[in-house]
Amino acid sequence: MTNQNVMVSDAKSGVGVAITVSMSNSSLFSSMVPKPPATPGRFIIPRKKPLKKLDTGGVGGARVNAWVDLMRASSPTHIKSTASLPENEDQNSWMIHHPSALHMFEQIINASKGKQIVMFLDYDGTLSPIVEDPDQAFMSNEMRAAVRDVARYFPTAIVTGRCRDKVYKFVKLAELYYAGSHGMDIKGPAKGRRYIKGDQRVLFQAASEFLPMIEEVYKILLEKTKSTPGAKVENNKFCVSVHFRCVDEKKWAALADQVKLVLNEFPKLRLSQGRKVLEIRPTIKWDKGKALEFLLESLGYANSNDVFPVYIGDDRTDEDAFKVLRNRGQGFGILVSKVPKETSASYSLQEPSEVMNFLRRLVECKRLSLRGQ
Numbered sequence: 001m002t003n004q005n006v007m008v009s010d011a012k013s014g015v016g017v018a019i020t021v022s023m024s025n026s027s028l029f030s031s032m033v034p035k036p037p038a039t040p041g042r043f044i045i046p047r048k049k050p051l052k053k054l055d056t057g058g059v060g061g062a063r064v065n066a067w068v069d070l071m072r073a074s075s076p077t078h079i080k081s082t083a084s085l086p087e088n089e090d091q092n093s094w095m096i097h098h099p100s101a102l103h104m105f106e107q108i109i110n111a112s113k114g115k116q117i118v119m120f121l122d123y124d125g126t127l128s129p130i131v132e133d134p135d136q137a138f139m140s141n142e143m144r145a146a147v148r149d150v151a152r153y154f155p156t157a158i159v160t161g162r163c164r165d166k167v168y169k170f171v172k173l174a175e176l177y178y179a180g181s182h183g184m185d186i187k188g189p190a191k192g193r194r195y196i197k198g199d200q201r202v203l204f205q206a207a208s209e210f211l212p213m214i215e216e217v218y219k220i221l222l223e224k225t226k227s228t229p230g231a232k233v234e235n236n237k238f239c240v241s242v243h244f245r246c247v248d249e250k251k252w253a254a255l256a257d258q259v260k261l262v263l264n265e266f267p268k269l270r271l272s273q274g275r276k277v278l279e280i281r282p283t284i285k286w287d288k289g290k291a292l293e294f295l296l297e298s299l300g301y302a303n304s305n306d307v308f309p310v311y312i313g314d315d316r317t318d319e320d321a322f323k324v325l326r327n328r329g330q331g332f333g334i335l336v337s338k339v340p341k342e343t344s345a346s347y348s349l350q351e352p353s354e355v356m357n358f359l360r361r362l363v364e365c366k367r368l369s370l371r372g373q
């Protein structure tokens with residue numbers, strides 16, 4: 001096994017980005033993006049409209065208003081909200097297109113028969129309930145036990161916007177893969193690798209060049225947002241989160257403006273949005289979807305038809321992974337949401353407690369099949 005520095009070109013800036021890879025086979029990179037399979041997966045439901053992107057153009061009234069609209073839509077608190085929903089689509093028709101993964105459990109199991117399930121789990125809003133203070137987003141012991149059981153039977157990864165070390169402190173399971181900073185910081189399990197066909201000591205940091213820049217922008221944002229009561233800036237190592245969950249809605253436009261002004265000085269960083277949070281990250285073409293592909297490849301499933309990846313997440317940033325699964329025609333995505341949202345996921349679950357039930361049922365099913373029942 002060797003550590004390798006690999007240069008990839010940043011599509012937006014054209015700047016080379018050094019990647020340090022610790023693995024036994026550098027050919028991993030040559031086929032990083034899998035080709036779509038010849039036959040499409042049975043769970044594909046065509047998306048109606050492209051997802052809106054956050055406008056990071058110049059500062060102006062209309063643009064800032066558009067930001068604030070997106071900020072409002074980023075974590076709707078009212079069940080009837082249709083802020084991010086395509087026109088004329090109500091809750092019922094949304095549920096027809098994105099049925100409950102619990103209700104469809106038998107069909108899901110049938111579709112996965114003879115294939116290796118690989119489980120990808122987002123953290124906030126998926127394994128832990130959304131709370132006001134990001135430092136208090138603990139997962140329950142019951143959820144931890146469910147994830148531990150899943151990892152006994154299926155390779156399992158946590159894919160999160162959070163810093164990898166921080167999410168590990170919440171999850172505390174050494175047998176999992178962890179992809180922190182929206183997949184820009186990937187580490188393989190410290191123990192229990194019996195399902196891994198490929199490299200077992202994966203370590204991949206797609207944006208290490210950006211560390212000093214992220215540190216700098218974090219400090220500036222910390223200072224600039226001090227004047228906004230409730231704003232919280234979180235350093236997620238390869239990205240920065242500016243939380244506005246506890247900021248008075250009247251101040252959102254000013255906060256968005258502040259962040260945007262800072263980012264104007266950092267053209268190699270971009271902005272995306274999560275649940276009541278503005279996410280600042282490198283412009284490199286790397287996201288949770290790429291992390292999913294990377295992990296499948298590391299597990300030895302790059303060109304395999306015998307794999308069934310399942311990705312469960314609640315956030316806009318999880319859409320990149322849902323899209324990858326649609327394009328591969330393998331497995332499916334499950335969106336955790338109580339309200340209809342535009343998504344590339346195939347199924348839905350309402351909240352983390354349903355995620356836990358789904359995970360438990362998977363384990364139960366696997367145990368029964370191993371006993372030959």
Ligand SMILES: O=P(O)(O)OC[C@H]1O[C@H](O[C@H]2O[C@H](CO)[C@@H](O)[C@H](O)[C@H]2O)[C@H](O)[C@@H](O)[C@@H]1O
Pocket residue numbers: 122123124125129130131132133134135137159160161162234236241243245274275276277279315317
């Ligand atoms: O990819 P994820 O695991 O979903 O992480 C995305 C962001 O999650 C966290 O923020 C979110 O959860 C907080 C705690 O419940 C909540 O207060 C906040 O409003 C949510 O946006 C985390 O703090 C961020 O750094 C992550 O980027």
